[in-house]
Amino acid sequence: QVQLVESGGGLVQAGGSLRLSCAASGRTFSINTMGWFRQAPGKEREFVAHISRSGGVTGYADSVKGRFTISRDNAKNTVYLQMNSLKPDDTAIYYCAAQRGMWLAVRADDYDYWGQGTQVTVSS
Secondary structure, X not given: OEEEEEEOOEEEEOOOOEEEEEEEEEOHHHOOOEEEEEEXXXXXXXXXXXXXXXXXXXXEOXXXXXXXXEEEEOOOOEEEEEEOOOOHHHOEEEEEEEOOOOOOOOOHHHOOEEOOOEEEEEXX
């Protein structure tokens, strides 16, 4: 099994920045792609970003492209999400996810492990 623990959420004003972290433990050798998803109240969970095992390939939802950056440090078994130019629409619970498969999935169903989530609130 793999355990994922997110941190770094909080309250920030529009235009501000936050950096989320997700630390993995357990059978981390089984992890390939890692991703971030978010879920706002009353909405479905949506894809935000993903990154390949090597870190060399990344992908983003159109809504965050150019503002968010995903990265990972395999030595620390940690993935990050740097969020800049935050907007009120970015308010949501942000979840870290890990995939055993090699492809860079955008569907939540394709991810095998999930963190408990961290709240991000952007005030206008």
